[in-house]
Amino acid sequence: MSDPNTERVKVNGVTLHVTRQGKGTAVVLCHGGPGGYDDLGPVAEMIDDIVDVTRYDQRGSGRSDRRPPYDVATFVDDLEALRARRRIRKWVVGGHSWGASLALIYAARYPSRTRALLYISGTGLDPRWRTEYRRSRLSRLSPEGRARYEQLSRMAAGATVRERGDIARERRQILEPTNYHNPLAMPDRREDHDQLINPDVNALVGEDHDRIALHPRFVTRVAQLPMPALVVHGASDPRPGWSAETVARTMADGEFVSLPEVGHYPWVERPELLRTALRQFLQAL
Numbered sequence: 054m055s056d057p058n059t060e061r062v063k064v065n066g067v068t069l070h071v072t073r074q075g076k077g078t079a080v081v082l083c084h085g086g087p088g089g090y091d092d093l094g095p096v097a098e099m100i101d102d103i104v105d106v107t108r109y110d111q112r113g114s115g116r117s118d119r120r121p122p123y124d125v126a127t128f129v130d131d132l133e134a135l136r137a138r139r140r141i142r143k144w145v146v147g148g149h150s151w152g153a154s155l156a157l158i159y160a161a162r163y164p165s166r167t168r169a170l171l172y173i174s175g176t177g178l179d180p181r182w183r184t185e186y187r188r189s190r191l192s193r194l195s196p197e198g199r200a201r202y203e204q205l206s207r208m209a210a211g212a213t214v215r216e217r218g219d220i221a222r223e224r225r226q227i228l229e230p231t232n233y234h235n236p237l238a239m240p241d242r243r244e245d246h247d248q249l250i251n252p253d254v255n256a257l258v259g260e261d262h263d264r265i266a267l268h269p270r271f272v273t274r275v276a277q278l279p280m281p282a283l284v285v286h287g288a289s290d291p292r293p294g295w296s297a298e299t300v301a302r303t304m305a306d307g308e309f310v311s312l313p314e315v316g317h318y319p320w321v322e323r324p325e326l327l328r329t330a331l332r333q334f335l336q337a338l
Contacts, residue, residue, distance in 0.1 A: 054098050054101060054102065055074045055075050055076070055101050055102070056074065057072045057073065057074040057094070057097070058072065058073045058074065059071070059072045060073075062109075062135065062138060064131060064134035064135050064137075064138050065127070065130050065131045065134040066120070067112045067117065067118045067120050067131065068117065068118045069109045069110060069111075069112065069117045069118070069131065069135065070091070070109060070110040070115055070116035070117045071107065071108075071109040071135070072091065072094075072097075072107070072108050072109065073105070073106065073107050074097055074098075074101045074105075074106050075097070075100070075101030075102065075103075075104055075105045075106050076104075076105050077103055077104045077105050078103075078104045078105065078144075078145060078168070078335065078338065079104070079105050079107070079139070079141045079143075079144035079145065079168075080100070080104045080105065080106050080107070080144060080145040080146075080147060080171075080335070081106075081107045081108070081109075081132065081135070081136070081144055081145070081146055081147065081156075082096060082097060082106060082107070082108040082147050082148060082149070082152070082171075083108075083109075083111070083132070083146075083147065083148030083149070083151075083152030083153075083155045083156055084108070084110070084111065084115075084148070084149060084151075084152050085148070085149045085150030085151045085152050085153075085174075086111065086114065086150070086151045086152075086250070086254065086255055086258075087111065087113075087114075087123075087128070087151045087155075087254050087255050087258035087259055087262070088113060088114045088250055088251040088252060088253070088254030088255035088256075088258070089111075089114060089115070089151070089249075089250055089255075090110050090114055090115030090116070090249040090250065091108050091109060091110050091115060093108050093149060093152075093320075094108070095320040095321075095324065096149070096173075096320050096327070096331070099320070099324070099327065099328040099331055099332070100328075100331050100332060100335060103332065103335060103336060104145070104335055107135070107139065107144075109135065110249075111128060111131065111155075111254075112127070112128065112131055113251050113253075113254040114249060114250055114251035114254050115249050116249070119251065123253070123254045123257040123258050124257065124258060124261045125155070125158060125258060125261045125262055125265055128155055128258065129155070129158055129159050129162055132146075132155065132159050133159070133162075133163060133166070136166060142166075143165070143166055143167065143168045144166070144167070144168055145167075145168050145169045145170070145171060145335070145338070146159050146160055146167050146169075146170055146171070147170065147171025147172070147173065148171070148172070148173065148175075149173045149174050149318075150173075150174050150175065150176075150292075150317065151258075151259070151262070152173075153171075153172040153173055153174065153175030153176075154175055154176065154262055154266050156170055156171065156172065157170060157172060157175070157266070157275065157300065158262075158265060158266060158271075160278055160280065161271065161274045161275060161278060164278055164279065164280065167278075167280050168280060168338065169280050169281045169282065169283070169334070169335075169338055170278075170280060170281070170282035170283070170304075171282075171283050171285075171331070171334070172282060172283065172284040172285070172297070172300055172301075173285045173286075173319070173327075174285070174286060174287060174290055174292065174297070174317050174318070174319065175284070175286075175292075175297050175300065176292050176296060176297065177292075177293075177295075177296030177297040177298070177299045177300055178266065178267065178271075178272050178275065178296065178299045178300060178303060179267075179295075179296045179299055180263070180267040181296070182292060182293050182296035185293045185296075186291055186292050186293065189231075189291035189293070190228055190231045190291045193230075193231040193291065194227065194228075194231065198227050201223075201227060202224060202227050202228070205220050205223055205224050205227075206224070208220055209221075218252065221252055222247065231291055232290070232291065232316050232317040232318065233289075233316040233317070233318070233321070233322060234287065234288075234289035234314045234315055234316045234322055235314075235322065238321055238322050239321075240321060272303060275300065275303050275304060276303050276304065276305070277305075278304050278305065279305060279306070280306065281306040281307075281308070281334075281338065282300065282301060282304045282306065282307040282308065283307075283308050283310065283330065283331070283334040284297055284298065284300050284301040284307060284308065284309045284310070285310045285312065285319065285327065285330055285331075286298070286309070286310070286311055286312065287311075287312050287315030287316045287317060287318075287319050287322070288311050288312060288313050288314070288315060289314065289315060289316045290315070290316050290317045291316075291317070292317065294311055297309070308334070310330045312326045312327065312330075313326075315327075
């Protein structure tokens with residue numbers, strides 16, 4: 054494990070909070086959200102003895118500048134500008150959850166800059182994923198939790214802007230344990246968690262993502278991608294594994310790995326399984 058080096062880097066008109074560690078083949082890891090912040094340090098530590106890992110807070114949240122526009126094209130532009138700033142000819146592009154989608158969209162726009170794809174706990178290419186995801190999360194709640202969640206949903210309709218923020222925060226807290234195979238494995242949140250996330254970015258970029266990534270033309274572009282891809286998904290993730298698997302099946306050189314007894318955060322519940330999958334894939338490049 055190497056010591057991380059953190060700096061603020063100005064690219065594409067925004068200053069990003071960037072961390073680098075390791076040496077070897079260049080890899081970039083994109084965090085989830087959108088509107089979240091970099092929580093992929095444990096993943097970087099699994100591989101930083103064999104690759105050079107870059108991770109960063111995306112624009113609008115975390116410790117990076119909160120400067121619009123907030124849309125998928127701009128987030129891809131930021132990622133490409135970061136590659137150019139680092140003078141990397143070609144890198145492995147990876148991400149977790151929304152970050153997996155960002156990595157895939159980047160690969161589709163810049164295939165000549167993408168050596169390989171790491172797609173961890175993503176939502177896939179089938180628009181039906183969201184219906185199953187919502188049903189799965191609600192089914193995992195206790196009767197009391199579900200009743201409170203539904204009450205909050207009704208309250209949101211007539212709430213003020215400030216009240217909607219509080220309601221959204223409580224709804225996230227109710228649903229968060231459903232992301233885990235074993236809810237007792239859920240780690241404590243950072244003290245500054247609520248200050249680092251940006252719900253506006255989540256809404257704007259999330260809507261834009263669905264318009265792009267679930268379009269049939271995008272699926273056709275994915276099928277034409279030549280680089281190897283590793284798609285990793287927890288078997289207990291409420292986001293359906295079959296939808297993530299479509300990425301591996303659609304790409305010419307895709308591999309799908311399902312991790313047993315793992316929810317949405319494999320580095321929390323079964324880190325040894327994720328470590329093995331990542332290292333085997335990267336060492337074979």
